[in-house]
Amino acid sequence: MRKISLMMTVSLDGYMEGPDRDIDWHLVDEELHQHMNDTLKHMGAFVDGRVxxxxxxxxxxxxxxxxxxxxxxxxxxxxxxxxxxxVYSRTLPSGPAEWNTTIVPEVVPEEVQALKEQPGGDLGLGGADLAATFLRLGLVDEIKVYVNPIVLGRGKPMFPVSDTRTPLRLTESRTFGNGVVLLRYERVTPNSAAS
Incomplete structure (x- = not known):
């Protein structure tokens, strides 16, 4: 079964955007970009919010x-x-769109589950608001956090305030030459807790 893999770049203090939606602090050099290419080219689809x-x-x-x-x-x-x-959006017209895109108006867990059961590579999830919805609904299987060596002080947090707890298990860590650290976690499910 395909996994939903949330991938997000954050500051050390947990912000995915600066105060003016700026992301110019993201450190993406050739090594990190190649890692992203090597990871993303095996995905089955990108799942994003409109923004x-x-x-x-x-x-x-x-x-x-x-x-x-x-x-x-x-x-x-x-x-x-x-x-x-x-692309999940309530404002864009539903259906096929440019660049091999399908617009879907609502996150329906049964539809996401059916998507996961299709053959192909994992599904790369992006966008903080959409990720919060997927997390709340228990649809995220793994989280890849790329921590940048910067403290922003304020901005948009990767995870909004929530009453949902999601237990995780660290499955990979890697430090890139530019100081970015990848932390990869899998969601702990009742079946996986014993392993």
Whole structure:
């Protein structure tokens, strides 16, 4: 069965965006970008909220057309463009959209479960608001947090205040040359707690 894999870049103090929605503090060098490419190219689909999707669609569809684009970024442009994308939005029209995208108006757990049961690679989840909904509904199977060596002090937290507890087990950690640390966790389910 496919997993829902939440991937998020955060500051050391847990913010995924700065106070003005800025993300210019994200440290993405060639090593980290190649790691992302190697991870994401095996996904079955990207699952995003509207804001994340529009941010990606504003740049990546044609990023590889510029001859000055670094090879690792051009590779990601092709990965992003070709990957099926499921975008949850109440404001965009439902159905097929540009760049291999399907717009879905609501998160319906039974529909997500059916999606997980389809063949193919795992599903990469992005967007803090959508992630909060998936977490609340118990739909996230793993969380990959890329902690950047910076304290922002304020901004949008990765996890909003919630009454939902989600027990996790650390399954991987990796330090990149630029100081970013990957922490990968799997959700602990009653069946996996004994293993």
């Amino acid at each position: 994340t999707h529009e941010l990606m669609a504003a740049y990546w569809p044609t990023a590889d057309a510029d001859p000055d684009t670094p090879a690792v970024m051009a590779e990601f442009a092709r990965i992003w463009r070709d990957m099926p994308k499921i």
